[in-house]
Amino acid sequence: MAERDPTAEQRRRIRRSAIVLAVVAIGIYVAFIASGVMKAQP
Amino acid sequence: MSTTLTHGHAAVHDDHGPAKGIMRWLTTTNHKDIGTMYLIFSLVMFLTGGAMALVIRAELFMPGMQLVDPQFFNTMTTVHALIMVFGAVMPATVGLANWMIPLQIGAPDMALPRMNNLSFWLLVSAFSLLILSLFMPGGGPAAGWTLYPPLVLQTGDAFPLAIFAIHLAGASSIMGAINIIVTIMNLRAPGMGLLKMPLFVWTWLITAYLLIAVMPVFAGAVTMLLTDHFFHTTFFAAAGGGDPVLYQHIFWFFGHPEVYIMILPAFGIVSEIIPTFSRKKLFGYDAMVYATASIAFLSFIVWAHHMFVVGMPLAGEMFFMLSTMLIAVPTGVKVFNWTATMWRGSLTFEPPMLFALAFLFLFTIGGFSGLMMGIAPADFQYHDTYFIVAHFHYVLVPGAVFAIMAGVYYWLPKWTGHMYDIKLANWHFWLSTVFVNVLFFPQHFLGLAGMPRRIPDYSTQFADWNMVSSIGGFGFGLSQLLFVYIIIKCARGGAKASDRVWEGAYNHGLEWTVPSPAPYHTFEDAPVVK
Amino acid sequence: MKLKRALGAMSATALTALWSVPASAAWTLNLREGVTELSREIYGLHMLILWICVVIAVAVFSVMIYSIATFRKSKGAVSASFSHNTTAEVVWTLIPVMILVGMAIPAARTLVKIENTSGSELTIKVTGYQWKWQYDYVDDGVSYFSTLAQASNEARQLDSGIDVNKVENYLLDVDNPLVVPVNKKVRVLVTAADVIHNWWVPDFGMKKDAIPGYINELWFRADKVGTYRGQCAELCGRDHGFMPIVVRVVEQAEYDSWLAGQKAARQAAAAPAAQTAAVTTNANETTALVALVANAE
Numbered sequence: 001m002a003e004r005d006p007t008a009e010q011r012r013r014i015r016r017s018a019i020v021l022a023v024v025a026i027g028i029y030v031a032f033i034a035s036g037v038m039k040a041q042p
Numbered sequence: 043m044s045t046t047l048t049h050g051h052a053a054v055h056d057d058h059g060p061a062k063g064i065m066r067w068l069t070t071t072n073h074k075d076i077g078t079m080y081l082i083f084s085l086v087m088f089l090t091g092g093a094m095a096l097v098i099r100a101e102l103f104m105p106g107m108q109l110v111d112p113q114f115f116n117t118m119t120t121v122h123a124l125i126m127v128f129g130a131v132m133p134a135t136v137g138l139a140n141w142m143i144p145l146q147i148g149a150p151d152m153a154l155p156r157m158n159n160l161s162f163w164l165l166v167s168a169f170s171l172l173i174l175s176l177f178m179p180g181g182g183p184a185a186g187w188t189l190y191p192p193l194v195l196q197t198g199d200a201f202p203l204a205i206f207a208i209h210l211a212g213a214s215s216i217m218g219a220i221n222i223i224v225t226i227m228n229l230r231a232p233g234m235g236l237l238k239m240p241l242f243v244w245t246w247l248i249t250a251y252l253l254i255a256v257m258p259v260f261a262g263a264v265t266m267l268l269t270d271h272f273f274h275t276t277f278f279a280a281a282g283g284g285d286p287v288l289y290q291h292i293f294w295f296f297g298h299p300e301v302y303i304m305i306l307p308a309f310g311i312v313s314e315i316i317p318t319f320s321r322k323k324l325f326g327y328d329a330m331v332y333a334t335a336s337i338a339f340l341s342f343i344v345w346a347h348h349m350f351v352v353g354m355p356l357a358g359e360m361f362f363m364l365s366t367m368l369i370a371v372p373t374g375v376k377v378f379n380w381t382a383t384m385w386r387g388s389l390t391f392e393p394p395m396l397f398a399l400a401f402l403f404l405f406t407i408g409g410f411s412g413l414m415m416g417i418a419p420a421d422f423q424y425h426d427t428y429f430i431v432a433h434f435h436y437v438l439v440p441g442a443v444f445a446i447m448a449g450v451y452y453w454l455p456k457w458t459g460h461m462y463d464i465k466l467a468n469w470h471f472w473l474s475t476v477f478v479n480v481l482f483f484p485q486h487f488l489g490l491a492g493m494p495r496r497i498p499d500y501s502t503q504f505a506d507w508n509m510v511s512s513i514g515g516f517g518f519g520l521s522q523l524l525f526v527y528i529i530i531k532c533a534r535g536g537a538k539a540s541d542r543v544w545e546g547a548y549n550h551g552l553e554w555t556v557p558s559p560a561p562y563h564t565f566e567d568a569p570v571v572k
Numbered sequence: 573m574k575l576k577r578a579l580g581a582m583s584a585t586a587l588t589a590l591w592s593v594p595a596s597a598a599w600t601l602n603l604r605e606g607v608t609e610l611s612r613e614i615y616g617l618h619m620l621i622l623w624i625c626v627v628i629a630v631a632v633f634s635v636m637i638y639s640i641a642t643f644r645k646s647k648g649a650v651s652a653s654f655s656h657n658t659t660a661e662v663v664w665t666l667i668p669v670m671i672l673v674g675m676a677i678p679a680a681r682t683l684v685k686i687e688n689t690s691g692s693e694l695t696i697k698v699t700g701y702q703w704k705w706q707y708d709y710v711d712d713g714v715s716y717f718s719t720l721a722q723a724s725n726e727a728r729q730l731d732s733g734i735d736v737n738k739v740e741n742y743l744l745d746v747d748n749p750l751v752v753p754v755n756k757k758v759r760v761l762v763t764a765a766d767v768i769h770n771w772w773v774p775d776f777g778m779k780k781d782a783i784p785g786y787i788n789e790l791w792f793r794a795d796k797v798g799t800y801r802g803q804c805a806e807l808c809g810r811d812h813g814f815m816p817i818v819v820r821v822v823e824q825a826e827y828d829s830w831l832a833g834q835k836a837a838r839q840a841a842a843a844p845a846a847q848t849a850a851v852t853t854n855a856n857e858t859t860a861l862v863a864l865v866a867n868a869e
Binding site for chain 1: 288
């Protein structure tokens with residue numbers, strides 16, 4: 001598993017994109033619950 | 043080099059692994075191992091969900107109540123669907139993705155191998171909870187897989203288990219999707235530009251974006267169900283200023299892309315198989331990519347066609363009718379391109395091709411009934427009848443499931459190193475194809491005749507087609523045992539498979555350049571991609 | 573043991589049943605035309621779309637079948653090398669769009685008609701309960717429940733021992749049907765008391781969700797006297813399949829006398845003071861309801 005391990009640059013990009021996507025997912029979750037809260041306001 | 047699939051064909055919770063035993067499977071970060079686990083899990087879930095369907099078809103065999111309590115019947119319809127959608131189809135496509143994406147892009151593994159392991163075991167936890175919920179006081183969830191409030195809030199002690207199961211499964215999917223995107227975007231072999239990737243990889247790339255966009259929406263919806271039930275919120279209760287229809291909007295905003303999440307990888311599989319067995323390149327590669335992307339984009343703006351009878355303003359009904367009809371266009375483009383691939387090809391009909399061709403015919407039928415349902419005034423007669431049930435089972439069973447089976451029959455020799463029993467596989471194909479139509483085609487008639495869905499008993503004018511459908515159900519269900527047998531037999535042994543396996547697979551993907559079975563570690567050196 | 577007996581009985585009955593087609597509409601293939609102008613328009617749309625789909629299917633499947641039959645390696649076919657054709661892609665994108673436009677125009681027209689509830693001559697409020705319907709003639713103070721008929725209810729119990737084929741209108745019969753006059757535009761206000769239900773009469777072509785706390789409306793004008801049966805069309809719990817809808821469409825005169833009879837029965841049953849109170853409450857509720865619906869439009 002050694003020769004084609006991702007380079008340091010690739011690791012950095014992989015980690016950053018993974019975090020961005022995870023934050024987007026969480027953000028969507030929060031946004032939809034917030035929309036429910038807003039809609040329920042009298 | 044250690045081999046990959048050895049005894050992994052036994053039940054999910056086996057301990058017959060190679061040297062390291064059960065710890066290998068609990069802690070593996072290898073995409074081939076994880077792919078195998080996903081596929082075995084999905085097969086077990088397929089049989090479980092199928093058994094529930096047989097309970098349904100057994101009760102519906104004749105009018106009158108013969109077997110089960112109506113509440114249990116509703117539980118069966120609910121859990122059958124939850125298992126099939128989240129436990130069978132989606133994990134199967136994820137399993138295929140895990141096995142094949144690194145191989146097809148020339149990468150040594152997925153970008154985030156440890157998260158990959160977590161994704162799988164989260165799924166096992168999720169379904170343990172869901173199945174456990176069946177044994178809770180008050181019975182399992184029985185509000186339909188759509189879980190509409192207020193009805194779903196009448197669920198007994200099973201409720202929090204079901205919600206938590208969904209959260210875990212959702213987290214699993216989201217992490218899997220993140221993994222797939224970062225793998226495809228970062229680990230392609232040099233020379234493999236995006237528009238050179240196999241279409242299976244493309245469809246999974248697009249599917250992964252859909253998953254990230256909508257699984258959190260579903261999670262939000264069920265979180266609000268949870269708080270409505272336990273913490274006195276009233277998101278969906280009119281008495282507190284909320285709206286049950288809000289749930290439906292949120293659910294279907296997730297739910298419609300969800301069905302494309304299930305079918306796009308199937309499109310990808312079929313796009314790999316038809317060219318191989320036509321000995322001809324896929325027709326219109328670029329158009330296929332754009333069509334897939336269009337379908338994914340359009341899937342976000344059609345959701346309320348599931349809600350035409352909810353009391354929508356005219357403008358809403360118009361918009362969703364038109365956007366829904368529009369999706370037929372890119373879908374048609376794909377069907378035409380597959381057909382054009384076969385045109386003036388040199389066809390052979392091994393099991394993968396048989397299943398891919400059945401997909402082509404029968405998914406198209408499902409597509410036509412979908413188009414009919416998009417006509418909003420007509421939908422007032424179809425909605426919540428067996429016409430809908432017929433439609434989605436056509437696109438999901440001889441659609442997604444047949445494509446998955448085609449993929450298994452296509453790649454199984456690569457995974458195991460053995461060719462399977464072709465004669466038995468042909469039997470499996472013909473039995474499945476005949477019975478799936480006996481099972482689902484009459485349901486169009488039942489819906490048009492006026493039979494609602496989700497009912498355990500019916501008026502006697504619906505008896506004849508129901509009997510036919512139930513016979514088809516049992517026939518189809520039993521035929522799947524053949525599939526299990528074929529896989530187990532193949533894993534155990536069989537004629538040695540070459541690297542290329544299929545004569546037509548020449549130049550049809552990097553996976554055919556590695557030995558069969560694929561070594562535990564592949565592409566540790568970057569392949570040459572022209 | 574019970575299962576074995578059930579399976580044995582089922583197989584025997586299955587074989588016999590498959591040979592003896594009952595007189596009732598078995599083996600039905602298609603949607604019904606119904607008894608309203610809208611249900612007929614919907615039927616027409618359905619047939620139009622169906623035929624278009626059939627024609628396209630025949631065309632596409634013919635090409636597929638031809639390919640499967642002709643371009644076989646076993647017959648010596650050698651594969652061509654073409655792999656794209658931009659003109660083809662444009663053509664088979666644009667033609668489907670044109671066909672869809674052709675479908676959308678009549679569909680949109682019908683949709684506009686369906687949503688136009690103005691000019692109605694009678695308003696009835698329908699409330700879904702677990703598991704029955706309540707019908708309210710809002711202008712006349714007549715209100716009653718409509719529940720699955722007793723014969724059906726007994727027969728549908730597990731191990732009832734009753735042959736359901738002998739129960740008339742099994743699962744489609746109620747104790748108190750809805751009664752409406754023929755050829756009158758009836759506006760139906762649909763709501764629910766507990767969970768979401770759905771009021772559907774296939775012969776009227778109309779179906780609407782009944783949502784607790786909200787009021788939906790639909791309209792129909794039946795042009796043929798008769799008895800029309802429908803079912804709840806939204807999963808609403810254990811007995812979702814056991815809360816049918818029966819509507820008797822009768823001549824105006826018969827409707828008038830039926831309504832008068834209903835009012836009289838209520839007057840006789842209730843004490844005068846209680847009766848006045850009930851009617852007043854009903855009237856207030858009706859005004860509020862009508863205002864709610866007007867606001868929603």
